[in-house]
Amino acid sequence: MILRLLQRLVVLVTSLVVASLVVFGFMRVLPGDPARVALGVNASDAAVAQLREQFGLDRPVPVQYLDWVGGLLTLDPGIEFVSRAAIGPQIADRLQVTLWLVVASMILALVIALPVGLWMAVRHRHWDGVVLSALSQVGVAVPAFLAGIVLISVFAVRLRWVPSGGWVVPAQDPVGFLQRLALPTLSLALVQAAVLARYIRSAVLDVLREDYLRTARAKGLRPVQALVRHGLRNAAVPVVTVLGLQLATLLIGAVVIERVFVIPGLGSLLLDSVAKRELLTVQAVVMVLVVAVLVINFVVDLLYLVIDPRLRTGAR
Structure with a gap:
């Protein structure tokens, strides 16, 4: 019984890790720059670069993934690009x-x-x-x-x-x-x-x-x-x-x-x-x-x- 439970826990954790990689990777291959979309097509390159730095988009992809997973584990997935509203409270209310x-x-x-x-x-x-x-x-x-x-x-x-x-x-x-x-x-x-x-x-x-x-x-x-x-x-x-x-x-x-x-x-x-x-x-x-x-x-x-x-x- 305990062995079967441990096996199921290992499968659950492995599935969660794989799913997080798939979701994160899928969002990264979508066309378009989120910073450019947030600021508009007329935004200067300097403003876009500043926003990318603010949200960590200029960091290496593995670092971005670890930051995102860390935010999920602490129930703080960050803020929105455009409205700058916190994402966590919105998800909690809607959930x-x-x-x-x-x-x-x-x-x-x-x-x-x-x-x-x-x-x-x-x-x-x-x-x-x-x-x-x-x-x-x-x-x-x-x-x-x-x-x-x-x-x-x-x-x-x-x-x-x-x-x-x-x-x-x-x-x-x-x-x-x-x-x-x-x-x-x-x-x-x-x-x-x-x-x-x-x-x-x-x-x-x-x-x-x-x-x-x-x-x-x-x-x-x-x-x-x-x-x-x-x-x-x-x-x-x-x-x-x-x-x-x-x-x-x-x-x-x-x-x-x-x-x-x-x-x-x-x-x-x-x-x-x-x-x-x-x-x-x-x-x-x-x-x-x-x-x-x-x-x-x-x-x-x-x-x-x-x-x-x-x-x-x-x-x-």
């Missing part, structure tokens, strides 16, 4: 908004997907199971931003039940916060729930065909009892894998949804920074997203050890 959206969407997706997926598996030969399976296929094909536009047109424009966008701090206006969180959360959750339900259905169907489950039913257990007692834990391993991937997908999908619903999250900060060519901010935001994805994968690996005892035995 809170994105986390609200992602966590709420994943919880709602699980609440929908778990019963629907189980029902589709148990009733896969009945008409209701077939109908739910078809609806889930449609949900997989619908992009989250399109679902968001449809929800806005129905619930915000026509029915006027909730606002069409914007954001308020939960502590200031809890009701307004929930109203503005409802539609973007539902947009992401419906698509993710359709994907998760399909995988839950497939995993449970595989378990239902196993010999040990037939033996449990032969001993007098009802199909549902046998599934709950002996099948769900085995079915959870592939579902946890997909759950980790979908959570990472939610982080990326939130970028578009935040734009649709005018939410000041991490995705909006990324797109605004790209438009303004604030490369330091883009670099920091991308690295935060990469770290989040890698940490999610690490947690999924740990959940494997908790769910499947065979992995713990093999690690000894």
Whole structure:
């Protein structure tokens, strides 16, 4: 168990180092001089050189990389080229908004997907199971931003039940916060729930065909009892894998949804920074997203050890 945990930690740290090199290198090969962009095309060479020295752009590339990584480790990724605003506080504020959206969407997706997926598996030969399976296929094909536009047109424009966008701090206006969180959360959750339900259905169907489950039913257990007692834990391993991937997908999908619903999250900060060519901010935001994805994968690996005892035995 301890050996397996150490192996996963080594993989996580190695992945973080490689990812930081890729993100840093990619930003350095982009065309254009950030200092020239910040000062404008009419800036003098002396002013450009002074700005490059101020931001350390005249240093060797390895030194720039170490300075950047050191800033990330101390939660101080620097200041923006144009506005001279600190990047760290902006990311911290926007990350809170994105986390609200992602966590709420994943919880709602699980609440929908778990019963629907189980029902589709148990009733896969009945008409209701077939109908739910078809609806889930449609949900997989619908992009989250399109679902968001449809929800806005129905619930915000026509029915006027909730606002069409914007954001308020939960502590200031809890009701307004929930109203503005409802539609973007539902947009992401419906698509993710359709994907998760399909995988839950497939995993449970595989378990239902196993010999040990037939033996449990032969001993007098009802199909549902046998599934709950002996099948769900085995079915959870592939579902946890997909759950980790979908959570990472939610982080990326939130970028578009935040734009649709005018939410000041991490995705909006990324797109605004790209438009303004604030490369330091883009670099920091991308690295935060990469770290989040890698940490999610690490947690999924740990959940494997908790769910499947065979992995713990093999690690000894």
